[in-house]
Amino acid sequence: MEEYNASELEPRWQAYWAEHDFYRTERDPLQKKYYVLEMFPYPSGKLHMGHMRVYSIGDVLARFLRMRGFNVLHPMGWDAFGLPAENAAIEHGADPAEWTDSNIAAMKKQQDALGLSYDWEREVTTCYPEYYRWNQWLFLLFYHKGLAYKKKAPVNWCPSCQTVLANEQVVSGECWRCGSEVSRRELEQWFLKITDYADRLLEDLKLLEGWPERVKIMQENWIGRSQGSDLVFTVKETGDELTVFTTRPDTLLGVTYMVLAPEHPLIEKLIAGNPRENEIRDFIQQIRRESEITRTSAETEKIGFFTGGHALNPVNGEEVPILVGNYVLMSYGTGAVMGVPAHDQRDFLFATEYNLPVRVVVNSPEQDLTAGPLLEAYEEPGYMVNSGEFNGLPSEEAKRAITDWLIERGKGNYRVRYRLRDWLISRQRYWGTPIPIIYCEECGAVAVPEEDLPVLLPAGINLTGLNQSPLADCADFVHTRCPHCGKEARRETDTMDTFFCSSWYYMRYADPRRGEAPFNREEVDYWLPVDQYIGGIEHAVLHLLYSRFFTKFFHDQGMVKIQEPFQRLLAQGMVYKDGAKMSKSKGNVVTPDEIIQRYGADTGRLFILFAAPPEKDLDWSDRGAEGCYRFLRRVWRLFQQNMDLFTDKTPVRGEDRGLPVSGKEEELQRASHAAIKKVTADIEERFNFNTAISAIMELVNATYGYLNETAEEDRMRNRTLICQVLETIVIILAPFAPHICEELWHRCGFTGSVHRQQWPSFDPKLLQVDEAEVVIQVNGKVRGRIIVPVNSSGEELLEEAHKNEKVRPYLEGKEVLKAITVPGKLVNIVVR
Numbered sequence: 001m002e003e004y005n006a007s008e009l010e011p012r013w014q015a016y017w018a019e020h021d022f023y024r025t026e027r028d029p030l031q032k033k034y035y036v037l038e039m040f041p042y043p044s045g046k047l048h049m050g051h052m053r054v055y056s057i058g059d060v061l062a063r064f065l066r067m068r069g070f071n072v073l074h075p076m077g078w079d080a081f082g083l084p085a086e087n088a089a090i091e092h093g094a095d096p097a098e099w100t101d102s103n104i105a106a107m108k109k110q111q112d113a114l115g116l117s118y119d120w121e122r123e124v125t126t127c128y129p130e131y132y133r134w135n136q137w138l139f140l141l142f143y144h145k146g147l148a149y150k151k152k153a154p155v156n157w158c159p160s161c162q163t164v165l166a167n168e169q170v171v172s173g174e175c176w177r178c179g180s181e182v183s184r185r186e187l188e189q190w191f192l193k194i195t196d197y198a199d200r201l202l203e204d205l206k207l208l209e210g211w212p213e214r215v216k217i218m219q220e221n222w223i224g225r226s227q228g229s230d231l232v233f234t235v236k237e238t239g240d241e242l243t244v245f246t247t248r249p250d251t252l253l254g255v256t257y258m259v260l261a262p263e264h265p266l267i268e269k270l271i272a273g274n275p276r277e278n279e280i281r282d283f284i285q286q287i288r289r290e291s292e293i294t295r296t297s298a299e300t301e302k303i304g305f306f307t308g309g310h311a312l313n314p315v316n317g318e319e320v321p322i323l324v325g326n327y328v329l330m331s332y333g334t335g336a337v338m339g340v341p342a343h344d345q346r347d348f349l350f351a352t353e354y355n356l357p358v359r360v361v362v363n364s365p366e367q368d369l370t371a372g373p374l375l376e377a378y379e380e381p382g383y384m385v386n387s388g389e390f391n392g393l394p395s396e397e398a399k400r401a402i403t404d405w406l407i408e409r410g411k412g413n414y415r416v417r418y419r420l421r422d423w424l425i426s427r428q429r430y431w432g433t434p435i436p437i438i439y440c441e442e443c444g445a446v447a448v449p450e451e452d453l454p455v456l457l458p459a460g461i462n463l464t465g466l467n468q469s470p471l472a473d474c475a476d477f478v479h480t481r482c483p484h485c486g487k488e489a490r491r492e493t494d495t496m497d498t499f500f501c502s503s504w505y506y507m508r509y510a511d512p513r514r515g516e517a518p519f520n521r522e523e524v525d526y527w528l529p530v531d532q533y534i535g536g537i538e539h540a541v542l543h544l545l546y547s548r549f550f551t552k553f554f555h556d557q558g559m560v561k562i563q564e565p566f567q568r569l570l571a572q573g574m575v576y577k578d579g580a581k582m583s584k585s586k587g588n589v590v591t592p593d594e595i596i597q598r599y600g601a602d603t604g605r606l607f608i609l610f611a612a613p614p615e616k617d618l619d620w621s622d623r624g625a626e627g628c629y630r631f632l633r634r635v636w637r638l639f640q641q642n643m644d645l646f647t648d649k650t651p652v653r654g655e656d657r658g659l660p661v662s663g664k665e666e667e668l669q670r671a672s673h674a675a676i677k678k679v680t681a682d683i684e685e686r687f688n689f690n691t692a693i694s695a696i697m698e699l700v701n702a703t704y705g706y707l708n709e710t711a712e713e714d715r716m717r718n719r720t721l722i723c724q725v726l727e728t729i730v731i732i733l734a735p736f737a738p739h740i741c742e743e744l745w746h747r748c749g750f751t752g753s754v755h756r757q758q759w760p761s762f763d764p765k766l767l768q769v770d771e772a773e774v775v776i777q778v779n780g781k782v783r784g785r786i787i788v789p790v791n792s793s794g795e796e797l798l799e800e801a802h803k804n805e806k807v808r809p810y811l812e813g814k815e816v817l818k819a820i821t822v823p824g825k826l827v828n829i830v831v832r
Helices: 006-021 051-066 083-092 096-112 129-144 194-207 213-225 249-255 267-271 278-289 292-296 345-353 395-408 498-500 521-527 542-556 592-598 601-610 624-641 664-686 689-708 712-717 721-732 737-745 792-805
Strands: 033-038 070-071 146-159 163-165 183-190 225-235 241-246 257-259 304-311 319-325 337-341 414-420 435-439 444-445 479-481 489-492 532-536 567-573 576-577 618-620 772-779 782-788 816-822 826-831
Touching: 006 096, 006 479, 033 051, 033 521, 051 070, 051 532, 051 576, 051 592, 051 601, 051 664, 083 345, 096 592, 129 146, 129 498, 129 689, 163 183, 163 414, 194 213, 194 225, 194 542, 213 542, 213 618, 225 249, 225 395, 241 249, 241 337, 267 304, 267 319, 278 304, 278 319, 292 576, 319 567, 337 345, 345 689, 414 521, 498 542, 521 624, 592 601, 601 624, 601 689, 601 737, 618 624, 624 689, 624 737, 664 689, 664 721, 689 721, 712 721, 737 792, 772 792, 782 792, 792 816, 792 826
Parallel strands: 033 070, 033 532, 257 319, 532 567, 576 618, 772 826
Antiparallel strands: 146 163, 146 183, 225 241, 225 304, 225 414, 257 337, 304 319, 435 444, 435 489, 479 489, 772 782, 816 826
8 A cells, every 4th residue: 555655745736736826816706705814924034833833824714715615815925124134134245135035935935835825926025126116105195194204203222223113112121123122312213193093093993803802902002092181280480381191180189299201391491500400411311211111110210300390280389399200201191290199109109219298189988098197009089188179079070170170270171192102114224115205405305206116225235234324325325316406415314114014015915016006996995804814912013003004094095995904813822842932042943844854744734733722822742743644644544445435437426415324324424524514613613723623533533433343345335425424534634734635636536626626514414313322420420321312301311320230230229319310411310
């Protein structure tokens, strides 16, 4: 008997699928569409097991849905701009474009070796001019609509990457990519006004019913909508107004100090002439170099210096000291915070450290907080005290009453603020999309005309890693003419954040070769939204939030009809080995190449989907992979041993799966239909690929069991049923193990491809059983089993239990205290 040889058959079928253009997809208005998309990778040159997992998940779904009759779009491309290519160029003296193209070719070869059913005709590579031209076009659309602007601002600076980072790219005070500690600098930078869409981004989270709740919560927290009031104090020494934002205006009369951010514009006035002015300036410079994450971390000590100034309370004119502190940010609220130590624990600890007064203005309904010193802040609702005319009001009512009082006197207003900041897209690196702006001394900032796009990245740049902005050193790139007046001018030398590229690539897949526009609306309106998006949880805020922003902007410009890009989202878990993340230093790295070489792609796909549900972390097991390999060899032998049943010139097909059978044949038929039901529901409804594979394994076991108990004469007589069951196995296994199933399909004599077959349906009537096995327990211990009609009553079950020879000895001479029956499953008799 011929042995299963994955290394021979897998490349052969991959070549066959490619030669026959199997997965090319066209828009068909008469066919229901389904858009399956895995997040496209950065072309690092090597696939890791995380890639293999996410691609296998998407491929199973795509293959299954095609067999279910959907017109499936399943594309792939490359998020090809970014720092790794530039750093490789610096380290190895390589050209970033050549390095990237080489890596793409290597990774594409690996993807093909996994048997992934991508429509490569739709391949998108973001570092190619035909793509980044439309990045520039979209930037100018934002610019002309007033949503792209440049300003000097404190930014997050990564010293290793030599570039700025958006707030979302700073994780625990470190660069999201390289892990270096992030500092603060002031630079002229380009921003996109994502804050204009904050309300819609927040409100429309409720539309995302197919998203994991934790991802929606992460976005909600990042947007950070706070509803409160702006309160206007007056600086005693200068007369300047000092506005603070608070969600607790009811505590206004409990303010005992104010704290300003080091960047606040009033700081210079306030500290001038202060005896500790130089010390304060040194402190301010030190704090301004720290990242916002570090400054606001719970572990960071809260430090303040008295500026010498005082703020006047807008209600009673009370003077309170103004300090400058490290924990207040200019980028959130107004850059000024009122200190209410009696009703905010952070303020309480700060006031205790600096010996500042603590005044209760919201009393507890359960105890009088004014009777003695507080041991901690009281932050719950209560009733007003020490608040003049507002005394006695419930604190929730006082929020509105005090704000209204201030509004009447021009000292306050209701306000909604957000934690979300505008998206900083400038990067001081070479390998990115050039920003299409020209600076002219006569005309100012001028947009590059559309007919002059793309602004091409120059080749031959000397990348040393020491120059802050590589393009600025390229005279041929920098020097140009103003498109308005024709005089000498200079180009913008910053490039765009690579997240700009990934914020709309899924739309380009719908129409990847369009030359006169980013995409055709008719194509996008047919394919979008993405029905199932698959990728890592690490993109919950960055990529997913930006993509939602772009889609809403495109909708507003009449470019698309949708307002949300991704209908359903699956955030797959990590792949570990020996309980730890794979890394070379730990010596626990397993690569897709190794698995393919040792077992074949089908085994790797099968195990990585069988080992755990897709949203859970997975611990790679060599024994588990070996087990899946043995299973595929078992499937191979099952077909090889029964290939003679398919030797007729006219192959047996399974159009009629309801042939009259009885006994063992009926059980086999029932097992086949049960597997179809289980696998269909697990893929389509729950993404429980592991239990779907388990159901296929059970059907294979049931088929072996039947054949082992069946005489050769009966095997030939029941040839039609056996062939139908084998056909079912090869079809429902095909999305998981596409190569071996294609091979077996053709060896059975069937025409066409197994992947173009209609997915089998099950007959609910065949799943019904007439008899059931019922477990008999005595005092909770299993003493026997009986086969009874499924509709047997409790009394009938007890009667049969008492008759059972194995059970009877445990009942004789005993008093029956209680009997519990679960029809069709269990009888438990309690005796003494």
